[in-house]
Amino acid sequence: MTQNRNSEAQYRYLAHKQLTPQIIKNVVAPNSTLEECALLIHLASKYNLDPLTGEIYILRQRTGKVNFYTSRDGYLKIANSHPAFDGIQADVVRQGDVVKHNNDGSISHTYGANRGAILGAYALAYRTDRKYPAYCFADYSEYNRLEQNTWRKYPTAMIQKVAEIMALKRAFSITGLVSKEEMGDEQKRADPFDQRLQQCYSLLDNPVFNNAERMKYTNFLKSIYDESILKSYQRRIRLELTRRSKIAA
Numbered sequence: 001m002t003q004n005r006n007s008e009a010q011y012r013y014l015a016h017k018q019l020t021p022q023i024i025k026n027v028v029a030p031n032s033t034l035e036e037c038a039l040l041i042h043l044a045s046k047y048n049l050d051p052l053t054g055e056i057y058i059l060r061q062r063t064g065k066v067n068f069y070t071s072r073d074g075y076l077k078i079a080n081s082h083p084a085f086d087g088i089q090a091d092v093v094r095q096g097d098v099v100k101h102n103n104d105g106s107i108s109h110t111y112g113a114n115r116g117a118i119l120g121a122y123a124l125a126y127r128t129d130r131k132y133p134a135y136c137f138a139d140y141s142e143y144n145r146l147e148q149n150t151w152r153k154y155p156t157a158m159i160q161k162v163a164e165i166m167a168l169k170r171a172f173s174i175t176g177l178v179s180k181e182e183m184g185d186e187q188k189r190a191d192p193f194d195q196r197l198q199q200c201y202s203l204l205d206n207p208v209f210n211n212a213e214r215m216k217y218t219n220f221l222k223s224i225y226d227e228s229i230l231k232s233y234q235r236r237i238r239l240e241l242t243r244r245s246k247i248a249a
Contacts, residue, residue, distance in 0.1 A: 019044075024051060028219075029058045036066055043068055043176050047078045054215075056177070070177050072161040075168040079125065082172055089133075090123035090164050092156045105132035118144075118155055123163035125171035134171035138162040143182070148198060149205040196230055197221060203237050208244040 021037035028051055029037055040051055040058055049056040049070060055077070056070045079085045089107070093099055096112025099122070107122060120140045124133035143162050145151045151158050161181045168174065200221055204214050217237065221230075 019051070028052065028054075031060070032058050032066070040068060047074075047174070047177070048081050049074055049077065067178050068176060069179060071179055072165050072181060074177075075165050075174065075179070078174060079168050079172055082127075084127040084129045085172075086126035086128045088123060088125045088164055088167065090121060090160050090167070092121045092160055093119045095119060101135070105135065107135075118159060121156075121160040121163040123160070123167035125164075125167040127171055130171075134167050136163055136166035136170060138166060138182075145198075149202045196234060200230070200234050200237055203234070203241055206241055208241060 019041050021034040021041065024037035024040055025032060025034060029040065032040075036058055040056065043049070044051045044056050047056070047070075051057065055074050056068060058066060059069050060066050076088075079088070091107075091109055093109070094112065095116030096114055097119075098108075098110040098112070100108040102108060105124070107124060109122075118140045120138050122135065122137045124135050126133045138159055140155075140159050143159060144155060146155075158181060161179075165179055165182050169177075201218070204217050209217070221233070
């Protein structure tokens, strides 16, 4: 198993070595600098993620700050490639539950008879070479973004993802990457441009768009840094959504 993981990691590393900053800029990051594209390649090689399939990508905030993003599945991929990874345990805590953090690092969690509102989620990431698991708790009030369709529809799944990401990052010392799920309060304090961008992503969650169309719109959104262009594109998405909804009705 370890040999297979190492072979796969080596193959991915060599594949990334064939990529150049110019190729990344031309294919997936047209508005990024060559230096930023070079850093993307470095992180992709380090963590065995494929930038050409969207496992890792660049997202620039209107303030100019650049973040390198992956998903919960991206973090799991990183963990699964490590020979010491021994699984992850996670669950959502609601009002009425009884949760105890035991001396051996484990969690005792008893569901309440009448479970109430979501309080948060915990996760424990295990390694065979460590005595205790990496434990993290994600407070729901700090991370929920109910303005987004996915958080409104799947709040338990989303907060659990945040906890899992936090635990995996801690267990495997993953740095230089963030995910949209874990941004929490930083996203809540986003300026109007970032809020409009998130509104566009929420519109694209509508099932009238297929995956190919959603990817096409999303890739273009990642390249927009001018508010007037973003506003115009948001209007375009809304008009298309309205048109299709009327046809479906």
